[in-house]
Amino acid sequence: MAVIPVAIAGAPYDVVIEEGALARAGALCRPFLRKDTVAVVTDENVAGAWRETVAASFAAQGIASHWLVLPAGEATKSWENLARVVDWLLHLEVERKDNIVALGGGVIGDLTGFAASMVKRGCGFIQMPTTLLAQVDSSVGGKTAINTPVGKNLVGAFHQPSLVLADPLSLDTLPLRDVRAGYAEVVKYGLIDDPEFFFWCEANAQCLLAGEADAREHAIARSVAAKARIVAADEKETTGVRALLNLGHTFGHALEAQCGFSDRLLHGEGVALGMILAARYSARLGLMHGQDAERVAAHIAAVGLPASLKALDIDCDGQTLKNHMLHDKKMDAGTLPFLLMRGLGQTFLAKDVDLADVAAFLDEELAR
Numbered sequence: 001m002a003v004i005p006v007a008i009a010g011a012p013y014d015v016v017i018e019e020g021a022l023a024r025a026g027a028l029c030r031p032f033l034r035k036d037t038v039a040v041v042t043d044e045n046v047a048g049a050w051r052e053t054v055a056a057s058f059a060a061q062g063i064a065s066h067w068l069v070l071p072a073g074e075a076t077k078s079w080e081n082l083a084r085v086v087d088w089l090l091h092l093e094v095e096r097k098d099n100i101v102a103l104g105g106g107v108i109g110d111l112t113g114f115a116a117s118m119v120k121r122g123c124g125f126i127q128m129p130t131t132l133l134a135q136v137d138s139s140v141g142g143k144t145a146i147n148t149p150v151g152k153n154l155v156g157a158f159h160q161p162s163l164v165l166a167d168p169l170s171l172d173t174l175p176l177r178d179v180r181a182g183y184a185e186v187v188k189y190g191l192i193d194d195p196e197f198f199f200w201c202e203a204n205a206q207c208l209l210a211g212e213a214d215a216r217e218h219a220i221a222r223s224v225a226a227k228a229r230i231v232a233a234d235e236k237e238t239t240g241v242r243a244l245l246n247l248g249h250t251f252g253h254a255l256e257a258q259c260g261f262s263d264r265l266l267h268g269e270g271v272a273l274g275m276i277l278a279a280r281y282s283a284r285l286g287l288m289h290g291q292d293a294e295r296v297a298a299h300i301a302a303v304g305l306p307a308s309l310k311a312l313d314i315d316c317d318g319q320t321l322k323n324h325m326l327h328d329k330k331m332d333a334g335t336l337p338f339l340l341m342r343g344l345g346q347t348f349l350a351k352d353v354d355l356a357d358v359a360a361f362l363d364e365e366l367a368r
Ligand SMILES: NC(=O)c1ccc[n+]([C@@H]2O[C@H](COP(=O)([O-])OP(=O)(O)OC[C@H]3O[C@@H](n4cnc5c(N)ncnc54)[C@H](O)[C@@H]3O)[C@@H](O)[C@H]2O)c1
Pocket: 043, 044, 045, 046, 049, 072, 073, 074, 077, 104, 105, 106, 107, 108, 110, 130, 131, 132, 133, 134, 137, 138, 139, 140, 141, 142, 143, 144, 153, 170, 171, 172, 173, 174, 175, 178, 181, 182, 267, 268
């Protein structure tokens, strides 16, 4: 068990990482609930695996849970579902000081958090992340959003949760493809500024993916500690520190958009490919040794994540991908800062990247 504080000024909270936390959700949430009812938003897969456990734990505390079960998948992060969640919460007469619950992966967390940011101009919410990706990344830091046809996460808000309850046992029911996708965001923390952790990942990835308890908890706790440190230093991504968490995402989001935000390419898979591309592009610019860039690619391929743009078989050129990137939220007066690497664990925000050169590099990668 680990409790990691997230020291956001004015809105601090804890991330509790505990095997069995979902079975004890009622007791762990009790101090955060002022009534004998709670609203829980989830998706159909999570409801199938965990609704009974969570509902029983609330019932044991005398709390009746009301459930909104949404379709699973990235397409759920939409205007339509945002309106659906907001209307449902208003119908339940949720008050500003109530904490609603997001039980699920990053999709449910991002959507429910965004709804919470607008109900009564902002009600409380508790994150109960049930995917590896959500436990190591999306449940922490308060970024919430939906997608629009123009691009990924383009409408959203910063809205911090009151509590995060991460139960590693919930990953026992998660499909391996989704475990791998979440693992990409774990590797990201090593590549940002913690080379020792990247080496640990290289040595322990297979145990982690196989669900070995010590490896899993270590990876979750170290990732959450890194994310907590970064978001506490730059809550709203204004100084450039938090932008480091976007490593691999400018490429990744463009690939997700090209795949229509469908299960052809999961978010973590796009990030995995994006980190390879960021490493190789850094090497092309002479910033990083080519052998280190290939070490990143080799590790991502070794864990079974997509590692080749050509194999993705997307029918487009570098220019098309570059055009998706123009919607990136890091765009600044017509230029796009990029997360590049000076070495393993030495990511930095480069402000002078030539997007025409990026498009040419992507053409080479698409043919490689
Ligand atoms: N807010 C942030 O800081 C942040 C960070 C990273 C990613 N994200 C967002 O998170 C989303 C991706 O999150 P994700 O990978 O968790 O995807 P997801 O929420 O779609 O979950 C993946 C799949 O696993 C299923 N699932 C979830 N928990 C399960 C469980 N315990 N057992 C069985 N099935 C389970 C879901 O139904 C879904 O089919 C993307 O939209 C991405 O943009 C946000």
